[in-house]
Amino acid sequence: MLIFFSCITAVLAAQTDIAQAKQEAIALFEAYEQQSETFNQKRELDSMQVYLKKLDALLPQIQDSSYNYRADLIRGSVLTRNTQSDEAMKVLLKTTEFFKLQEDYPNYYRGRYKIGICYYYVNRREATKEVMLEVIANKQYISQDLATSALANIGAVNIELGMQQKDDALLQDAVNRLDKAISINKQIKNYTKLASNYSLLAESYNQLKDRQKALKFLDSAIHFAQKDKNLGQEGFAMIKKGNIFTNNKQYHQAQKMFDKASKIYRKADDNPSLLYAYVEKKRMLMLMESYEEASKLGDSIYGLTIENYNKRFADGISEMETKYKTAEKERQILEQRADIAEKELTLQKRQYQFYGALGLAILILIIGYLFYNQQKLKNRQLIKENRLKVALKETETQNKLQEQRLRISRDLHDNIGAQLSFIISSIDNLKYASKEVTQEFKDKLSCISEFTSSTIDQLRDTIWAMNKDEISLTDLQSRTLAFIEKAKIAKQEVKFKFNNEVNASIQFTAIQGMHLFRVIQEAINNSLKYANADLVTVDFKEESSQIIFSIKDNGIGFEKETVSLGNGLNNMQKRMGEINAQIKINAKPAEGTEIIVKYTI
Numbered sequence: 103m104l105i106f107f108s109c110i111t112a113v114l115a116a117q118t119d120i121a122q123a124k125q126e127a128i129a130l131f132e133a134y135e136q137q138s139e140t141f142n143q144k145r146e147l148d149s150m151q152v153y154l155k156k157l158d159a160l161l162p163q164i165q166d167s168s169y170n171y172r173a174d175l176i177r178g179s180v181l182t183r184n185t186q187s188d189e190a191m192k193v194l195l196k197t198t199e200f201f202k203l204q205e206d207y208p209n210y211y212r213g214r215y216k217i218g219i220c221y222y223y224v225n226r227r228e229a230t231k232e233v234m235l236e237v238i239a240n241k242q243y244i245s246q247d248l249a250t251s252a253l254a255n256i257g258a259v260n261i262e263l264g265m266q267q268k269d270d271a272l273l274q275d276a277v278n279r280l281d282k283a284i285s286i287n288k289q290i291k292n293y294t295k296l297a298s299n300y301s302l303l304a305e306s307y308n309q310l311k312d313r314q315k316a317l318k319f320l321d322s323a324i325h326f327a328q329k330d331k332n333l334g335q336e337g338f339a340m341i342k343k344g345n346i347f348t349n350n351k352q353y354h355q356a357q358k359m360f361d362k363a364s365k366i367y368r369k370a371d372d373n374p375s376l377l378y379a380y381v382e383k384k385r386m387l388m389l390m391e392s393y394e395e396a397s398k399l400g401d402s403i404y405g406l407t408i409e410n411y412n413k414r415f416a417d418g419i420s421e422m423e424t425k426y427k428t429a430e431k432e433r434q435i436l437e438q439r440a441d442i443a444e445k446e447l448t449l450q451k452r453q454y455q456f457y458g459a460l461g462l463a464i465l466i467l468i469i470g471y472l473f474y475n476q477q478k479l480k481n482r483q484l485i486k487e488n489r490l491k492v493a494l495k496e497t498e499t500q501n502k503l504q505e506q507r508l509r510i511s512r513d514l515h516d517n518i519g520a521q522l523s524f525i526i527s528s529i530d531n532l533k534y535a536s537k538e539v540t541q542e543f544k545d546k547l548s549c550i551s552e553f554t555s556s557t558i559d560q561l562r563d564t565i566w567a568m569n570k571d572e573i574s575l576t577d578l579q580s581r582t583l584a585f586i587e588k589a590k591i592a593k594q595e596v597k598f599k600f601n602n603e604v605n606a607s608i609q610f611t612a613i614q615g616m617h618l619f620r621v622i623q624e625a626i627n628n629s630l631k632y633a634n635a636d637l638v639t640v641d642f643k644e645e646s647s648q649i650i651f652s653i654k655d656n657g658i659g660f661e662k663e664t665v666s667l668g669n670g671l672n673n674m675q676k677r678m679g680e681i682n683a684q685i686k687i688n689a690k691p692a693e694g695t696e697i698i699v700k701y702t703i
Contacts, residue, residue, distance in 0.1 A: 127163040131172075134160070138176045143251075143294050144332060147183045154180055167487075171197045172209060178216050187224045194220060196494060203490055207243040211236075215248055218255065231259045246286065251295065254283040258302050265309055267580065268587075276306045293330035297323050301339050313346050320346075334375065337366040341379050348386040356386050377403060573615025575608040575649070579642065581619055585626065586640065593630050599639040606644060608703060617677040618651065618701065621685070624670050625653035625697040633657025633695055647703050654696040659689045 134156045141149040157173040174197045181190035198213035218233035234252040241249040257279035264272035280303040287295045300323035308316040320343045327336035344359030360383040367376035380403050387396035457465045579602055586598050610618065622640070629638045635657030643650040671687065678685040678699060689695040 124164060127160045128169070131157060131160045131164065131169060135172060135176065138179075142176075142179050142183070144330075145183060145334060147180065150176065150180050150183065167200075168204065168206065168209075171200045175209065175213055175216060178213070178220070182216070182220045182223055185223070187220055190220050191217070199494060200490060203486075207240070211240050211243050212248065215244070215252060218252070222255070222259070227259045227262055231256055231263075234259070247290070247292065247295075250283050250286045253279050254295065254299055254302065257283065257306070261302060261306055261309065264306075266584065270310060273306050273309050277303065277310075280306065293326045294332060294335075297327035297330060297332055297335040297339070299323075300326065301335065301342060304339075304342060308342075308346060313350065316346055317343060333366050333370050334372065337363040337370075337372075337375060337379070340366075341382055344386070345382055348382075348389065351389075353386060353390050357383070360386065571612065572609045573612055574610075575604060575606075575642075578610070578615055578619055582622055582640065585623055589626060589630060595636060596630060597637050599637070600641075601639070602642045604642050604644045604649060606703075608649065614681045614701075617681050618683070618699065621674045621677055621697075621699055622651060622653060624674055628670060629653065629655035629657060629695065633659070635694065649701045649703060651699040651701070652696060654694065656694045659691045659693050659695050661691055662687065662689055 134153050138150055138153040138157070141153065154173070154176050157176060161170055161173060174193050178190045178194040178197065181187070181193065194213055194217050198210055198217065201207075201210040201213060214233055215237050218230050218237065221227075221229040221233060234256045237244065237252040238249055238256075241252075257276040260272045260276040260279070264270065264276065280299050284296060284299045284303065287299060300319045304316040304319035304323060307313070307319065320339050323339035324336055324343075327333075327339060340359045340363040344356040344363070347353070347356035347359060360379055363379045364376060364383070367373075367379060380399055384396050384399045384403065387393075387399065454469070457469055583600060586600060589596070590598060626638060626640070629635050633655045635655035637656045639652075639654045641650070641652040641654075643652070674697070675685055682702070684700040686698045686700075687695070688698065
């Protein structure tokens with residue numbers, strides 16, 4: 103009996119030591135987790151990566167799947183900051199699904215906030231706004247700091263949408279939200295957020311044509327950035343201030359701002375931000391007609407562009423190495439778990455032999471009770487894990503599709519978009535590099551520059567469609583109006599009318615929406631190029647379960663029987679055939695042309 107009680111005491115002492123070590127690991131994990139989020143606010147990627155490794159090192163001691171997913175929340179932020187948005191979205195979607203099944207709403211909405219940030223990094227502004235509104239609507243589950251950040255992010259999105267749609271109401275809404283965020287951050291003395299909030303508020307007033315207020319708030323942004331020792335925010339505010347000085351033709355003050363920002367980013371080895379400072383300074387030099395200096399700065403821009411491209415290539419290799427190391431780490435963890443399981447089985451076997459030798463009924467009862475409880479807990483855990491696996495399998499197909507879209511749109515935006523922008527910059531340098539260049543040569547260069555700009559617009563339209571699972575009729579109307587606004591600038595002698603008589607809420611697939619927009623775009627272009635019209639009318643109607651799109655001009659028209667259809671009209675018919683829509687072309691000489699598209703809802 104004495105030996106029996108000694109063994110029981112030793113087992114209980116060992117279990118107490120294990121439990122205490124686990125609690126210490128949990129306390130350390132939570133401290134590291136909080137520090138990681140602080141570095142995330144300040145966008146200090148290197149420090150975040152260091153603390154993520156510390157979190158991963160604690161997981162084997164904790165042995166709790168919820169902490170693995172909490173570490174994945176930090177991992178998602180690291181991937182987002184490192185421009186690996188597709189990998190970040192994959193991690194965050196899986197993580198939030200786990201917390202939702204566990205009904206852990208504080209971590210669920212924390213993860214949803216991070217998904218919103220990831221959407222912002224891939225230019226899905228409407229999706230960002232939707233997620234941030236969802237987070238604010240459930241602010242009872244999250245910290246005040248996170249809710250305030252979501253509020254400021256909605257303001258940032260509204261600034262961009264207000265600029266794109268020329269909607270002062272969105273800009274004023276941004277001002278109101280940012281004022282609230284600033285008031286809260288002042289109370290808690292969050293200088294990092296205050297610097298960002300004031301920069302965004304300044305941009306709101308800049309777009310509302312109140313440049314004096316914009317300059318005042320940029321000074322506040324610089325002040326709080328300096329207090330926070332945040333060089334990135336300080337340089338960003340200086341560039342924005344330089345832009346306003348440039349627009350006011352205060353070139354001397356503007357140059358001082360650009361030079362200070364460039365010095366900050368060179369010291370911080372922040373090449374993307376330094377490139378932004380150089381591009382804005384070059385724009386100022388072109389307005390000052392300092393073409394020689396602008397040309398020299400263009401060489402620096404070219405060098406930084408190549409360096410950034412090489413860095414992205416190196417980051418791609420680093421990403422593959424990281425995936426390999428992650429797989430290796432997971433293999434090691436599985437081996438450790440198998441070893442632990444084997445040791446546990448060996449220990450249980452020895453215990454059973456020892457208890458059997460004693461032959462005491464009380465010992466058998468204790469073993470049976472402990473074994474029963476252990477199996478009960480394991481069964482519960484298995485049930486939870488099986489539920490999670492079923493839910494994850496249901497979302498796996500959607501995640502893969504989302505990953506492919508994000509990867510392709512990121513490559514289009516980062517590689518082709520950057521290269522086209524570089525072509526435009528190089529053409530501008532050629533135009534002003536020498537005074538001896540003929541006007542005819544300059545005109546040809548301008549034509550190439552306009553074509554390249556048009557290609558960039560088409561690329562943005564493609565990325566817009568790719569980043570959406572569905573395109574609403576409202577999205578299609580907004581995109582059409584934006585194209586008409588550009589057409590008005592290019593053809594000021596032509597008037598446009600846009601009528602919308604559709605009240606129903608209609609959703610198209612991304613392919614359907616893109617085909618419809620391309621046909622509307624091509625029809626308007628044909629009216630501008632060939633019809634010699636002074637009025638173009640665009641109508642959206644709803645009749646007998648059909649949406650009818652009509653593009654009509656009062657130009658010279660043509661005789662359909664005697665004129666063969668060009669590539670543009672043939673392409674329209676092919677596009678509509680692919681989505682089972684009908685297209686009809688009505689044209690008569692001297693009576694104009696009307697293109698009618700009918701799409702069955």
